[in-house]
Amino acid sequence: MYYLDTGEKLLLKNGGRRMKEIKDYEEKIVIRAYKDQRVGARRLEKILDQDYGIHIPHNRIHKILLKNNMAKENEKKKRPRKKWIRYERKHSLSLLHLDWHTSEYNGKEVCVVMDDASRKILTGGEFENEKQEHVIKLMDNVLKEYSHIMEIREILTDRGSQFYANKRDKNNEANNNFEKYIIEKGIMHIVSRSHHPQTNGKLEK
Secondary structure (H helix, E strand, O other): OHHHHHOOOOOOOOOOOOOOOOOHHHHHHHHHHHHHHOOOHHHHHHHHHHHHOOOOOHHHHHHHHHHOOOOOOOHHHHOOOOOOOOOOOOOOOOEEEEEEEEOOOOOOEEEEEEEOOOOOEEEEEEEOOOOHHHHHHHHHHHHHHHOOOOOOOEEEEOOOOOOOOOOOOOOOOOOOHHHHHHHHOOOEEEEOOOOOHHHHHHHHO
């Protein structure tokens, strides 16, 4: 739209946040806390929160300590990071993502099923509560609509009780209707790591 309106190319800005200047009072309070405690930036961050009633991020604290020769650079952390590899299936319908969230618009519980490769939302629904029956109904819709294209092999979910029974017997079996459903359909269930929503990050976003 900018190009159509002006006839000029839109110049892209540099990414990332602008660096904030370190204020004098921040530097003084960090130096004072460090002299009292003699601990690193992460610990100082908590001390400043609890004892001084001020929050300064540990990265900012570390810069203040470096400036005043109270800390040293960690050479290991200065090394270039490994190249980021995009996690993505090659074929559509080989892996599906499922998750629940609460709608910001009407407060209802929303569940959607997304294809990993194409990121297409295959189906979804709004419900009054989160139940296994709703998830099974959505999966029925997906199988009815798409199984003639390709067999759905795997499903990725978090450890919510609608998808996975966290209490299991000695044979690692549990009474969960959704788990029984996908076993009957011959679909492998991949469960994300506890407290790690990044595993299901595409759908979380």
